[in-house]
Amino acid sequence: MTTIADPSLRQKLSAALAETRLRLLNISRYPGQLAMEIIIPIIFAAMPMLLGRATAGADAAANFEANTGTTNYVAFLLIGASTFTIVTSAFWHIAYWLRFEQETGTLEAVYLTPTGSTTLASGVALYSAVRGVTSSLLAYLIGCVVFQVNPFDGQVLLAFLFVLFGLVPLYGVALLFGAVVLRVKESNALIGLMQWVVAFLMGIFYPIAVLPPLVQTIAKAFPPTWMLNGVRSALLGVGYFFETWYLDMAVLWAFMLFAPLFGFWAFHRVENGIRRNQGMGEF
């Protein structure tokens, strides 16, 4: 009887990077899609910006400051829309990866290889993070140029650290969502809804202080809310949840330890249940 040894860490890393490379190669064939990912957040941020300018006129910046803590509404809205791009990318890419493999009939075949789903999910997450962060960074920079504000105001490095440390718990949550898609199967509808739930909770165009207290508590249990507020506070000085940057960062670190473990646990649980019952290939 032939037995297959468990892959070593090096082999796992190689498989994850191969998955990342495969996906990057695939998306490089669709430059139009990539360009749209940069344009969308700018247009999305422009909507409230133009509405605000038209309705508040010369008082737009002053009114905005009274409600949010900064007069720089252009950067505030662009940061919201760009961070939203990173978050939706995570949800779309993880959920759509599973659904796409399921629809094309390759998910079951993938599960027959000695590579574990954790390794492959990590590869997809890396690809998604590279794509999402690059698009949103470019969207923010181009948006700032278009609307004539300085993109490098404030503590840029600290803002980048908030994005970087926010990515790990974000993909933990995305994996949790992937488990739901694996179970319910209707990925498009669920992602469509989820991305707006996320937009609402993280406060893409407003501070979460305007939400009712219960909703604020739910929002704070969600890592992207801390990531977005951290970036805004670092760049625009709108105020950290715990007054200082390192306490907010500590919360992100706590999420960083907990969210991926919980995500993988939930994913494996659903995955094992499906494998025992109808099988992964059914959709």
Next chain:
Amino acid sequence: MAAQTIQAKLLTGAPAWISSLLAMSRKELTIMVRYPVEFVASFGQIFLIVIVLTLAGLMFSPNGVQSGGSRQTSGIVVYGFIVFMFLSDTLWTIGYNVRREQKQGTLEQLYLSPASKSASLVSRVTVTLVWTGLLSVASAALMSVMLGRLPFHNLPLGAFVLVMALSGTFGVGFAFAALTLRIKEAGQTMANLIQFAFMMLCAPFFPFSALPEWIQNISRLIPMSYAVDSFRSTLMGYPEGFPELASIEVEVVIVAAFGLLMPVLGLWLYRREENRARRTGSLSEY
């Protein structure tokens, strides 16, 4: 011979067209109800979009969420959003469905049947439009609760403008379906691009006065801009400065001409592209 004539009559004319449309719409409805999560999700999604945009707009009000916003601002956002929802449905759904048939490998078979091609195209969006109508009413009600009562005037003229705008976008939808047959997968990216261009140039979420003058000049070249402007201005009771692009009489004439001529042009383009695809054998290619 007589039997053949009767059979031919059954396959042509208005009754045959309506019968095909109903049968095909029923099929679309059957597919839709098989995905209940999608139903619930689309409803929740619309509500969340409205809330997010409303809260964003309120950040520019002197007292933020406490101010509740002005009735005019609510009118601009809600009525613009309604036109946007209807137009996006009509615009993409037809092309998207043609593409889906192509991917599933059923488009060629469908074209071998004697059923009307225009009924086939219209049926793709009929059920969706009813659903969008319900969503529009619900989102308008939600906005009224959040921001106070919406301005609501001249309903018959508003309805006429909306119907004409929809008819026009059916034509654009046919033309887009023709484009999808030609450019295939790139159609989806193109659809996104057109949607976002529409969001900026036709100003469904903000007044045209917010746009720089040179962009307003581009907006004036797009009939759908007049549809958005005349629809919301009419329902808001023509407050000062509205309609923004031209007088209401001129705007209604433009929208009516768009609604009457565009479907004919769109269908002609689709037939042309379809014939080309059949000749070259690319109908089922994707």
